Amino acid sequence: EVQLVESGGGLVQPGGSLRLSCAASGFTFSTFWMHWVRQAPGKGLVWVSRISSDGSIIDYADSVKGRFTISRDNAKNTLDLQMNSLRAEDTAIYFCTRGSYRFDCWGPGALVSVSS
Amino acid sequence: EIVLTQSPGTLSLSPGERATLSCRASQSVSANFLAWYQQKLGQPPRLLIYGASNRATGIPDRFSGSGSGTDFTLTISRLEPEDFAVYYCQLYDSSLFTFGPGTKVDIK
Numbered sequence: 001e002v003q004l005v006e007s008g009g010g011l012v013q014p015g016g017s018l019r020l021s022c023a024a025s026g027f028t029f030s031t032f033w034m035h036w037v038r039q040a041p042g043k044g045l046v047w048v049s050r051i052s053s054d055g056s057i058i059d060y061a062d063s064v065k066g067r068f069t070i071s072r073d074n075a076k077n078t079l080d081l082q083m084n085s086l087r088a089e090d091t092a093i094y095f096c097t098r099g100s101y102r103f104d105c106w107g108p109g110a111l112v113s114v115s116s
Numbered sequence: 117e118i119v120l121t122q123s124p125g126t127l128s129l130s131p132g133e134r135a136t137l138s139c140r141a142s143q144s145v146s147a148n149f150l151a152w153y154q155q156k157l158g159q160p161p162r163l164l165i166y167g168a169s170n171r172a173t174g175i176p177d178r179f180s181g182s183g184s185g186t187d188f189t190l191t192i193s194r195l196e197p198e199d200f201a202v203y204y205c206q207l208y209d210s211s212l213f214t215f216g217p218g219t220k221v222d223i224k
Contacts, residue, residue, distance in 0.1 A: 045206075045218075050213070104166075109160055
C-alpha cells in the first residue's frame with residue numbers, strides 16, 4: 001500500500017524553527033518528485049515546495065523562499081522540510097505529496113502552529 | 117503567474133442531481149497539466165481527474181472532466197451522499213503549482 005506519513009508538527013513561536021518529515025512506503029520513493037502543500041485553517045490548498053526524484057531540482061513558492069528548505073533521503077525514503085523564521089501566516093496543516101504535475105498520493109498532514 | 121478562479125463558490129444540490137463545477141485560468145494553459153481534487157473535512161485531498169479529462173485510479177465514472185484553453189469543467193453526473201465535499205482545480209505551469217480557491221458542494 002502506498003503511504004505517506006508526516007511528523008514533526010507542533011507549536012512554535014514567531015521567528016522560531018521547525019522540521020517536518022515525511023516517511024514514504026509502498027512505492028519506489030527514489031523515482032518520484034515530492035512536494036509539500038499546506039492549508040491554513042479553513043482555507044484552500046497552497047503549494048509550498050518541490051524536489052526532483054534525485055534531489056537536483058528544487059523550487060519554492062515565493063512566500064517561503066529563503067526561509068524553508070526541502071530535502072530528501074532516498075536511502076531512508078524520507079522527505080524533509082526545514083522551516084526557519086516562522087511567521088503567524090505559516091500556520092497550517094502541511095501535507096506531503098508525490099507527483100510530477102499532479103498529486104496522486106497524500107499524507108494525512110502535520111499541523112504547524114506559529115503563535116506566541 | 118496564472119490565477120485560477122473557481123465558480124460557484126458553493127453549490128447546493130440534492131443527491132441524484134448533476135453538479136457542474138467551473139475552473140477558469142487567467143490565461144490559456146495546457147490541459148495536460150490541469151487536475152481536480154476532492155477534499156472532505158479533516159482529510160487530505162484526493163486526486164479525481166488529471167490531464168483535464170482522465171479519471172485517476174479508482175475514481176467512479178460519474179466524475180468527468182473536460183475543457184481546454186482557459187475554461188475547464190468537473191461534472192458529477194449523479195451526486196452520491198459521499199460526494200458532498202470541497203473540490204479544487206490545480207495547474208502546473210512554469211515550475212509553479214497553483215490551486216483554485218475551491219467549490220463547496222453541499223446538501224440542499
